[in-house]
Amino acid sequence: MKKIVAMILVPVMLFSYYGDAYHEYGRHTEFNSASYEPMFGIHSDGVELIEDFDSMDEFVDACYNKGYSVILFNALPWEYYFVSPTLERLGWEFGEDMLTSLLDKAHEKGMKVFVDIQSLAWKVREDYEGWPGDTPSIGDVVSVVEELISYGVDGISEEEFLADWFPPVYEKCIESGVTYLHKGIPYDMVWFCNESSTVFDAFSNCNVLMTEDYYMNDDLARNCIIPSFASGLNRSYWMKSCPDDWALGSIENMKNVMRMRMVQYKPQYIFAMIYDRSDFEEFDPSSVLPAIQDYVLDEEKPLCNVVVYLTNEPGTNDNPKDLDPWQLLDVSFSAIANGIMSSGYNIKITSSPLQNADAYYVYTRGGWWDETNILDLPDSIVSLFYGNKTVFLEVAANLPVSTPNWQKVRGRIGIDNSIFDAFFAENEPIKGNYNGISYTHMGSDWCLFNEIKPSNVNGEVLSTCSYNGSTYALIVKNGNCIFVNGAGLDFNASFPISSILGVGNGLQSPCKCISTTGIVSTFYATGDTPLHIKLPYPTSSLQWTKIDINGNVQSGSAQYDEEYGYNDYLGEGTLLLLKGIGGINVSMSKPANSLYINDREIMPLKSAVIIGRITISGEATGDFGIKSMAFYVDGEMKYNDSEAPYAWLWDEHSLGRHEIMIKAYDMEGNVASEEKEVWIFNL
Known part of the structure; x- marks a missing residue:
């Protein structure tokens, strides 16, 4: 019976469509923010x-x-x-x-x-x-x-x-x-x-x-x-x-x-x-x-997994364990967080590594004073240093050498097997030098760092300090593995962390800003400060809003130079927001203006005529990536696809003229759509 009906209707529809004028369909772009009502x-x-x-x-x-x-x-x-x-x-x-x-x-x-x-x-x-x-x-x-x-x-x-x-x-x-x-x-x-x-x-x-x-x-x-x-x-x-x-x-x-x-x-x-x-x-x-x-966007960012590998044992003065490392984590975290977030990453803290993170920052005890009081690393953490993701290491005390796993990690971070003493500094900030720029590496409260000299390093020495008449390595990089020497990091150590994790993007100099970058970037100035930042996404122009400590609001747009970055000077209490301005394009690749029978293209027509089921597919490009594509029939969403190639099989009882539409969404919340009228006969 279906075959008989199809044989009757096909010539009727073909005649109709060959005789009809070509029906235009449109593409539209919308710009939406996330639905957020706290x-x-x-x-x-x-x-x-x-x-x-x-x-x-x-x-x-x-x-x-x-x-x-x-x-x-x-x-x-x-x-x-x-x-x-x-x-x-x-x-x-x-x-x-x-x-x-x-x-x-x-x-x-x-x-x-x-x-x-x-x-x-x-x-x-x-x-x-x-x-x-x-x-x-x-x-x-x-x-x-x-x-x-x-x-x-x-x-x-x-x-x-x-x-x-x-x-x-x-x-x-x-x-x-x-x-x-x-x-x-x-x-x-x-x-x-x-x-x-x-x-x-x-x-x-x-x-x-x-x-x-x-x-x-x-x-x-x-x-x-x-x-x-x-x-x-x-x-x-x-x-x-x-x-x-x-x-x-x-x-x-x-x-x-x-x-x-x-x-x-x-x-x-x-x-x-x-x-x-x-x-x-x-x-x-x-x-x-x-x-x-x-x-305020539903922005997907890469993830940096901060792995805090410490115990619940406080120890004693004679047998120190993890009381001080926990405290030094609190001191260091202003630099860790600001460095990671100003590079365009989100943060999750866990006690063991996540499998799907895009980068890692490992914080652990190491050893106290000698090689007899070591917190050894599990294989799950050691394996990070053999992967292809960026991985940082910070130890709260001495960098150990006497266990096989610590020897492996030492080799991966590019530091020889010498035994290092740890310097204890109090009320004495330690100044570092990164890319020729001076910054405070460790703060004035108290801190610890290993007496690692450049001669002990097989990798790159990215930052050094002078202390007690000698030069010591503060940041060492070997391939994708980075050792940050010192616990009790100063907030300004976020500058080199950001630059390294951002592969040249991120903070370009120290500043007094709580910084988060992405398609949308925020900077809150805790004091009068210059700001020089390279954003992690390609864009040629920015929308910006600046709200000072008195509530005065300024807004506008500006060109963005990817080679130089963004430069500004913010007064204390000022909030700066930047948003990359990007485009999004979508096109419906199937159905074309053709006759389709059971998802197979038979012959070109002036409009789309479909007998049986049909796969609707689309392509989309955007300056900030594509988040998903949704498929609609007569204004009703039928399917949302979050992975390319974007497609949906339409196999529902349908008869007559219908409008199909695809909507592509980018990471910034922008929407581009394309719709098309089709004739379909699917019993």
């Missing part, structure tokens, strides 16, 4: 802000009208502000029950309430003089959490929790469907190790990791360790900032830091820690995103 929360660190309002209802109504979705309430800043038999037994000072009215009103408005209980940990770690009450046990902490869950809170928040507090608190939250949020701070890593745990163990036992981006210095780069752990552990990342005088100093400066994190990480929730009514009234959450909306 939710905002307000953090009432004490009760002072709430008491600036006449009632709790007025406070919650004001938060709701401002557009806040979450209220983060510190329920025990010094006194506690909910009914707690546990804290009463411990002798803590009770204020009043503010939590009941807060929850009732917030839930009535559809808002969430998170309760912060960081003071439980402060009592253990700080125990300020004159603070009444006993130190809580782990059982007491769990009891307080249970009390808050019984109140109906939506989340528990804390900082400085002890490592063994995480699992039972997380378990209680999971059982009750309550979010457990940890506010990460740099000291976490050292504390966890001192408690015979690691940051991997602790951070695995919470739902969300949050940065507290308070200070206009390289802490903003160091804080990137939190989203990097979150990415490696598949945890959500949120951020919080503060405009108070002790923090960022103004609402506009806080907004710029929020914008930086939006473009870098797109956190789901962004919190403002507000202390007084005037800052509350001044800050408008809805004003943060619009200025940078065009710069």
Whole structure:
């Protein structure tokens, strides 16, 4: 029967199409940004802000009208502000029950309430003089959490929790469907190790990791360790900032830091820690995103896997192990993060290597003082140095030589088998020289580096320093393997790391910018600074927006010289955003204007006539690469293909005239489309 119908219809359709005028079809290009609408929360660190309002209802109504979705309430800043038999037994000072009215009103408005209980940990770690009450046990902490869950809170928040507090608190939250949020701070890593745990163990036992981006210095780069752990552990990342005088100093400066994190990480929730009514009234959450909306993209970047290979053993003065290496990782990470991100890479921190990373940065102990106290490397890490990916190595103490695996790695990084002492420097910055440019390699707090002389190096010596009358190698490169000599890196060491990883792209000189590059690049100036950067993607022109510390916005476009890069001078607190301007083209390669029978081209026509199934295929090119191609029939998307060659087999019951369309998407969010009218007969 199908054959009979086809025999009748084919000549009819052929006659019709030979006689019809040629139907034009079009190509279109659109320019879209990522769909990103973060939710905002307000953090009432004490009760002072709430008491600036006449009632709790007025406070919650004001938060709701401002557009806040979450209220983060510190329920025990010094006194506690909910009914707690546990804290009463411990002798803590009770204020009043503010939590009941807060929850009732917030839930009535559809808002969430998170309760912060960081003071439980402060009592253990700080125990300020004159603070009444006993130190809580782990059982007491769990009891307080249970009390808050019984109140109906939506989340528990804390900082400085002890490592063994995480699992039972997380378990209680999971059982009750309550979010457990940890506010990460740099000291976490050292504390966890001192408690015979690691940051991997602790951070695995919470739902969300949050940065507290308070200070206009390289802490903003160091804080990137939190989203990097979150990415490696598949945890959500949120951020919080503060405009108070002790923090960022103004609402506009806080907004710029929020914008930086939006473009870098797109956190789901962004919190403002507000202390007084005037800052509350001044800050408008809805004003943060619009200025940078065009710069928020779902951009795919290469991945640099930071492999932190350390133990949970703190050691002792006589038998040192990993307490100091964890602390030095915190010091170094401002350089590590800024160097990697300014080269156009994303970061994931893991304890063992990922299989699919595009580059690696290995941080490990090495050995302490002699060859008897070595953390040997596993084969999985050694194999990285035999691969074809760029791999960095940084050791927190001595570079070992006495184990076969360390000997292999030494050979790969181009350093001979001499035994090196490690220099300890304190309050004495170590200056390096890279490509003829001076920079601070290690900071003024404290640092360690190996007394490796250029004569000990079989590879390239990329950076050197003079110390105690001798010259030492600071960065050594042998093929794709790089050794960064020194733990306790200064923020400015991000300059050579960026240039090496970027293969000449990235930072071209030291600067005081928290830097992220890609199709969209962000630079936040922690001080007045020159900026010289080469971007990791080819482009001939840039869209730019500059927002200064007072909120003044300038925008425009500029030509980009790939050989020289981008050069600017930024004032303190300025946020600069750059976006490469690129083109995208798409063409439908099949069906052409022909007759097709069961996906086979029979003869040319003035339009496309299809009998049976048909493979629709397209080709696309873009300055920033192609992310995917979608296939549509009569405006309905049927298939999305993320790998070339882009094709979809259309084999549905269809009869008559239809419009097919392909849409290609590039990494910048741009869209190009082409549509075509076809006649199809497919029973």
